[in-house]
Amino acid sequence: MKINQLSKLTNVLSKTIRYYEDVGLLPKAARNSNGYREYSSSDVDNLIFIRRCRELQIPLGKIKILIQVQADSSSSCSEVDLLIEQQLENVRNTITELSLLEKTLNTLAKSCTNDIVGECEILKNLKQ
Amino acid sequence: MKINQLSKLTNVLSKTIRYYEDVGLLPKAARNSNGYREYSSSDVDNLIFIRRCRELQIPLGKIKILIQVQADSSSSCSEVDLLIEQQLENVRNTITELSLLEKTLNTLAKSCTNDIVGECEILKNLKQ
DNA sequence: CTTGACCTTACTCTTACAGTAAGGTTTATC
């Protein structure tokens, strides 16, 4: 199939598919006589895997590692476990930070009862 | 004062101070005879304001607006209120998304009881 | 007089793509 069909099957833009190939996340695509990229069903699987990882906010560099690890199906999957664990940690840390931020912003948003910039409590707070 | 002292007073790297000047967030600094930037206490205030906004994850473009609004102290501060409100909304939305993500990752992390990549439930899940 | 600390500009790198240009190919329509 051609790139546009792969795109539709996986819900990943053609542009992005080419980009993944460029950065070595996907193998160099086969080309047919006119130079167009030619894909098979295994490419669909690879791309869905990548998309799922991206949905989990796993960065491309780590997805690369996950792909490499799968190459040897008899190796230990401790690296996979660790990577997901770290990703979970990252997400939790970010949530904690953002929750603090939300508190601060919420307090700030409620602080201003005036209507004139010169008296704005928000701006005063920001100058703390 | 010179840039390094401003940096220490505000806890903003010299590099970053120059960058803020480049992108028009700070006015062009005065220069003394040797070409070094020369700052005053009002620069300290401006920079602290910017830093506070950045701590609240407000993007530079919006900080620019906040600075402009302050120029006319008699104008309405509704724009300020709105901007903070939107920022609060952004943060809340991000928290919601990340919480869903955390759930998924947590389930995923617990799913694998094997030790071999070929049997790894995490990887199987990612291929869903 | 030289060393180290400080200052300058300018260029590259980061992440994960999106946008655009400029051009070649294929397919459908008239």
Add this chain to the structure above:
DNA sequence: GATAAACCTTACTGTAAGAGTAAGGTCAAG
């Protein structure tokens, strides 16, 4: 057969908010 629409190609630029590095000028202390 001509042409237009839809698709493909590479290559370059832009995004956010700086951080890193290079190459060089300046200033105070020993």
